Amino acid sequence: MGSNVIAGPGEYQTHEREAAADVEMGHLVEYAADGRVQPHSTAGGPGFTAFAIPFRSLGQTVDHTATYDADNDEGERVKYAFPSPGTKVPGARLAAGESVTDGDPLVSAGDGTLQAAAGDGTEDAAIVAYANESTDNSGGAEAVRHEVISA
Structure with a gap:
């Protein structure tokens, strides 16, 4: 069952499930x-807007120990959030x-990260967020x- 958690400006509907992949x-x-x-798997493809969030946001760690584990390996529990439109999502991953x-x-880059939408309108229905800052990772x-700001 989901719960509402205020995690900054806006509201998140949070859930938890087992990971099918890292x-x-x-x-x-x-x-x-x-x-x-699993990470969203279709580059530029449609989907719902949900992001993996850390368990520590609720005072827990992924593996329920004192050490924070930033990754959810296959088979571990994943906490994820559906942000309301216009909600800031710090820590989203740019491809x-x-x-x-x-x-x-x-839009989705097909591996759980985000990429700029095509400028020709073909991916408009797949937009999940808007950049909330300028970032140059072209050489990364x-x-x-x-x-980001959720769509």
Whole structure:
């Protein structure tokens, strides 16, 4: 059962399920065929707006020990949140090689990270968030944390 948690400006509907694959905090997530949670897997594809969030936001750790584990490995529990439209989502993950400007629409990059939407309108229905800061990760080999506004 979900619960409402105020996590900054806006509201999040939070849930928890088992991971079907490795999920990192800030990943855009989707349900796998077996009902478990996995990183969103279709680049530019439609989906719901839900992001993996840390258990520590509620005073817990992923593995229920004193050490915080930033990744949810397959089979572990994943806490994820559906932010209301217009809610800030700190820590979303911008794909490696992406460069965005404040306000750019973002879609799934197909691996749980986000990328800029195509400028021709073909991905408009798949927009899950908007960049809330300018970030140049064009030379980056890894995804970076990025604050977004949910769509």
